[in-house]
Amino acid sequence: MSDPSPAGEVLRAPHVLDYTYTRSVGPVIGAFLTGLRQGRILAARADEGRVVVPPTEYDPLTGRSVGELVEVGPGGVVASWAWAAHPTADQPLDHPFAWALVTLDGASTSLLHVVDAGSPSAMSSGMRVRAEFRPEAERRGHLLDISSFVPEDAS
Amino acid sequence: MSGATTPGGAGEQVTMLDAPIHIDYAFTAGLAQSRFLKGLSEGRFLGQRCPRCGKVYVPPRGSCPTDGIPTTDEVELGNTGTVTTYCVVNVPFQGQAVEIPYICAQVLLDGANLAFMGLIQEIPADQVRMGMRVEAVWVAPEELGPSMASVRYFRPTGEPDAEYDSYKEYL
Numbered sequence A: 001m002s003d004p005s006p007a008g009e010v011l012r013a014p015h016v017l018d019y020t021y022t023r024s025v026g027p028v029i030g031a032f033l034t035g036l037r038q039g040r041i042l043a044a045r046a047d048e049g050r051v052v053v054p055p056t057e058y059d060p061l062t063g064r065s066v067g068e069l070v071e072v073g074p075g076g077v078v079a080s081w082a083w084a085a086h087p088t089a090d091q092p093l094d095h096p097f098a099w100a101l102v103t104l105d106g107a108s109t110s111l112l113h114v115v116d117a118g119s120p121s122a123m124s125s126g127m128r129v130r131a132e133f134r135p136e137a138e139r140r141g142h143l144l145d146i147s148s149f150v151p152e153d154a155s
Numbered sequence B: 001m002s003g004a005t006t007p008g009g010a011g012e013q014v015t016m017l018d019a020p021i022h023i024d025y026a027f028t029a030g031l032a033q034s035r036f037l038k039g040l041s042e043g044r045f046l047g048q049r050c051p052r053c054g055k056v057y058v059p060p061r062g063s064c065p066t067d068g069i070p071t072t073d074e075v076e077l078g079n080t081g082t083v084t085t086y087c088v089v090n091v092p093f094q095g096q097a098v099e100i101p102y103i104c105a106q107v108l109l110d111g112a113n114l115a116f117m118g119l120i121q122e123i124p125a126d127q128v129r130m131g132m133r134v135e136a137v138w139v140a141p142e143e144l145g146p147s148m149a150s151v152r153y154f155r156p157t158g159e160p161d162a163e164y165d166s167y168k169e170y171l
Helices: A026-037 B030-040 B164-170
Strands: A012-024 A041-045 A069-072 A075-084 A097-104 A110-115 A128-133 A146-151 B016-028 B045-049 B073-077 B080-089 B102-109 B116-120 B133-138 B151-156
Touching: A026 A041, A026 A069, A075 A110, A097 A128, A097 A146, B030 B045, B080 B164, B102 B164, B116 B133
Parallel strands: A110 A146, B116 B151
Antiparallel strands: A012 B016, A041 A069, A075 A097, A075 A128, A097 A110, A128 A146, B045 B073, B080 B102, B080 B133, B102 B116, B133 B151
């Protein structure tokens, strides 16, 4: 028996958790992801003319099954944004970017994605942006098949 | 925001999505647990005793949960203990290191007042029982490190089983 040393060294170690959920996406999100792989952004035509993207299986307000899927974008308007000055490793871009809610042309709702604008001074609510798709061979049926949005006047 | 693939060409409908989760922690063990871990790297179990109630905690957390005071005395425990309770693992899972079925037991070291989890080996799974006397089998000296991986497993000592009353508080 002895006194534990109060000045003793405290151990520290990396502890990494890695696990993967595999989820079935259903017919509507499945069609949305399939569309992305084809370079198209599909939205759901809901009640009262609202166009919902990403599409839902049911109208978020009335609960009715949505009808046909329609193509929206690739252009749109930034509804709001936040600058990410220090991106973390698992974020979509490895350099500073804006998280943004983008209201795509033809859509009634906003889609969360990133805008590769270079600097926060290039960002403003109401600015026009356009979806940049990855090359077809790199697409995999995922929201990041759109690598980013870019300011429309910069392209 | 990463992952996802569905096999098939561009025309095939996407039906599944892989959503990988990756979490980076930096784990800080604290003083008491650091002492315990360093003990493991020397092939020893180090616990701490509460100066008020006298209970010995291994692994120690630096305080007594009953009395709410620091556990000031370090105690070295022996290599033997008692299985208080256990479960049989029959389900394979990713990263499993041991062949199923195997026994995951709560082991109460002699002189300790807290049981901890240990693997039981060198006995068929269906012969393990509550009260079974076990001893720690350590990895080779050059493989010892500050981790529970220093204890390969516990195995039966062959002694008679412990009386239920001796471990009933630790189930």
